[in-house]
Amino acid sequence: MVEKLRRFFRTEKGTGLLLVSPTAIYALLMLAVPLAAVVLISFWTQNGVRDFDTTMTLANYKEALTDPLYRQLMLRSLMVSGLVTLITVLLAFPIAYFVSFGVKAEHKSLWIFLITIPFWTSYLIRVFLWKVILGYNGVLNSGLKAVGLIEEPLTFILYNVNAVIITLAHAYAPFAILPIFVALEKIDRSLLEAARDLGENRVMTFLRVTLPLAAPGVVAAVLIVFIPTIGDYVTPRLVGGPGGLMIANMIQTQFLRLNNAPLGATLAVLAMLIVAVIAIVFVIIGNRAAGQKGARK
Amino acid sequence: MTTAKKDRKTLISMQNIQKHYGDYHALRGINLEIGEGEFFSLLGPSGCGKTTLLRTIAGFEDYDSGYVMISGNDMRGVPANKRPTNMVFQSYAIFPHLTVAQNVAFGLRKSGMSKAEKAKAAEQALEMVGLKGYGHRAAHALSGGQRQRVALARALVLKPKVLLLDEPLSALDRKMREQMQVELIKLQREVGITFILVTHDQEEALVMSDRIAVMFEGEIAQCDDPEVLYRRPKSKRVADFIGVMNFLSAECRVEDGKKIVNVAGLGETEVADDQCPEGFPDGAATVGFRPETLTLLYEGQTATHREAAATIDEVVYYGDMTYYDVRFDGVDKAVRISMRNIFGRDVLEVGSRVRVSWSPGALVVFG
Numbered sequence: 001m002v003e004k005l006r007r008f009f010r011t012e013k014g015t016g017l018l019l020v021s022p023t024a025i026y027a028l029l030m031l032a033v034p035l036a037a038v039v040l041i042s043f044w045t046q047n048g049v050r051d052f053d054t055t056m057t058l059a060n061y062k063e064a065l066t067d068p069l070y071r072q073l074m075l076r077s078l079m080v081s082g083l084v085t086l087i088t089v090l091l092a093f094p095i096a097y098f099v100s101f102g103v104k105a106e107h108k109s110l111w112i113f114l115i116t117i118p119f120w121t122s123y124l125i126r127v128f129l130w131k132v133i134l135g136y137n138g139v140l141n142s143g144l145k146a147v148g149l150i151e152e153p154l155t156f157i158l159y160n161v162n163a164v165i166i167t168l169a170h171a172y173a174p175f176a177i178l179p180i181f182v183a184l185e186k187i188d189r190s191l192l193e194a195a196r197d198l199g200e201n202r203v204m205t206f207l208r209v210t211l212p213l214a215a216p217g218v219v220a221a222v223l224i225v226f227i228p229t230i231g232d233y234v235t236p237r238l239v240g241g242p243g244g245l246m247i248a249n250m251i252q253t254q255f256l257r258l259n260n261a262p263l264g265a266t267l268a269v270l271a272m273l274i275v276a277v278i279a280i281v282f283v284i285i286g287n288r289a290a291g292q293k294g295a296r297k
Numbered sequence: 298m299t300t301a302k303k304d305r306k307t308l309i310s311m312q313n314i315q316k317h318y319g320d321y322h323a324l325r326g327i328n329l330e331i332g333e334g335e336f337f338s339l340l341g342p343s344g345c346g347k348t349t350l351l352r353t354i355a356g357f358e359d360y361d362s363g364y365v366m367i368s369g370n371d372m373r374g375v376p377a378n379k380r381p382t383n384m385v386f387q388s389y390a391i392f393p394h395l396t397v398a399q400n401v402a403f404g405l406r407k408s409g410m411s412k413a414e415k416a417k418a419a420e421q422a423l424e425m426v427g428l429k430g431y432g433h434r435a436a437h438a439l440s441g442g443q444r445q446r447v448a449l450a451r452a453l454v455l456k457p458k459v460l461l462l463d464e465p466l467s468a469l470d471r472k473m474r475e476q477m478q479v480e481l482i483k484l485q486r487e488v489g490i491t492f493i494l495v496t497h498d499q500e501e502a503l504v505m506s507d508r509i510a511v512m513f514e515g516e517i518a519q520c521d522d523p524e525v526l527y528r529r530p531k532s533k534r535v536a537d538f539i540g541v542m543n544f545l546s547a548e549c550r551v552e553d554g555k556k557i558v559n560v561a562g563l564g565e566t567e568v569a570d571d572q573c574p575e576g577f578p579d580g581a582a583t584v585g586f587r588p589e590t591l592t593l594l595y596e597g598q599t600a601t602h603r604e605a606a607a608t609i610d611e612v613v614y615y616g617d618m619t620y621y622d623v624r625f626d627g628v629d630k631a632v633r634i635s636m637r638n639i640f641g642r643d644v645l646e647v648g649s650r651v652r653v654s655w656s657p658g659a660l661v662v663f664g
Contacts, residue, residue, distance in 0.1 A: 193357055200378055
């Protein structure tokens, strides 16, 4: 038996398995097991502080789907991350386009380097800095007051949904720029010349060639921004105020404050399912846009 | 100024085109006229400016000064999408996100045709290039040769006045390339559109073109039909670039009004004016002659014109042809002779002594 194992680990397949196993075990323990636990708990009922009724029930799902509070939080999360995704990708595209088409080849890596500079600061600190900028006596308000544009500080910019959207859009901008940039870089420039040669002007060339070919990058950017922002916990907590809270904050509340882990788990599972469905839809849209429309191989 | 053949109407006229890339002088005063329905080639080594010139006609490159006229209209400031030219790119530039038919119909958006008419036009164009029934295929699933045909169909479906081809055959293997050369000639005759081909392959240019402009360093060195270019190159450099040219040193002098050339190893002969494209040099000169203008004489054969003795240095056997590198008596440099391997003619061995027949009329004298 031992001899057999030893021989197996000498084969290429065995060596490969041996090499990936620490990572695989780590991923299994840190992702798959907790995930399975969350799914399992979502079917339980909480009795006391550490006391679960482990009979399987769908009661939590019924509650989560019917209570208007949870529905409102879920919709708000979807709206916030949807808006953040839209704003981020719309702003990221021109930047990526400029770096890919407008910057000399030898300066491109410098630009990409500059774009990643925000990552040098911790995410948490960047969120706090937005508090400083958007606050009642913050940079923005005192600045506008100093130049006489406003008399009273603006209050709609902090501790609400707007602040969450602004902060998240800023934090995820580089994540959106990079995949779009890569997709634009991969476009053979002679395709653009060919489109011009075949009679199209710059705008139509962009719409008929550049945009469809950049679609995979745009879809990647959408997914990269959308998936983590929908479950973001820190930003709404710090700059969202009571009206800017999202589903992740409710999940935390269920687990730690209200002591209802099964309901928290249920909300987590539902959020994951919604994200998964939306992500799959985006991937399908992306593949469509990237061509092979009705094309047989 | 080189002009199009007399029986053709001039379609494209270029006058003194100058172009710089920074300090680099890419086009140095190009003057060229290309006729309607002509198959014209721009031939030269890489970096000679031939692709730049083609892209200037297409509208992708600006130029510092000079004129490009197409059908009598000045093209300055006219963008590529508004010119009556279409291009087959070196990389073919097939849109990977579209089907073959969508690629071919790409330029028909503003044609005013109905959807059905566009589809029909695309199908006809595909049929013309031998890709009937390929319309529904994905563009990325095509082979190199098929891509090239799609690129051709995509350009021809728009019925341009000029089709520009940027080294279209360089990515194909030899067999495919030779097949496409013949197909392109046939296609050009069929559609009657002016073709301008950029190539670095002199053989390709000779096979396909009505006229060829040979370019070196941003200038046109010679513009003639293939036969003239091959037989009477105007300079040593052109002679060397087109096909194989043997060069031997010579002494020139004028005697009783006759132009006499004494070629090393061959002896003295009189030459006509048209054999001296750069004028008749006085004193030291170089003469050039093609490998097929020399013939090895076998036992019992006599020379039609002149004869010289030589030794075989090297034998290169090609199946249908044999190339002999021979040294004439008293000359160090070998010259190449090509002989067809007709039935009953033996391939000779290295070191053999041979008699070589040569024709004074085939010499070209360079200064």
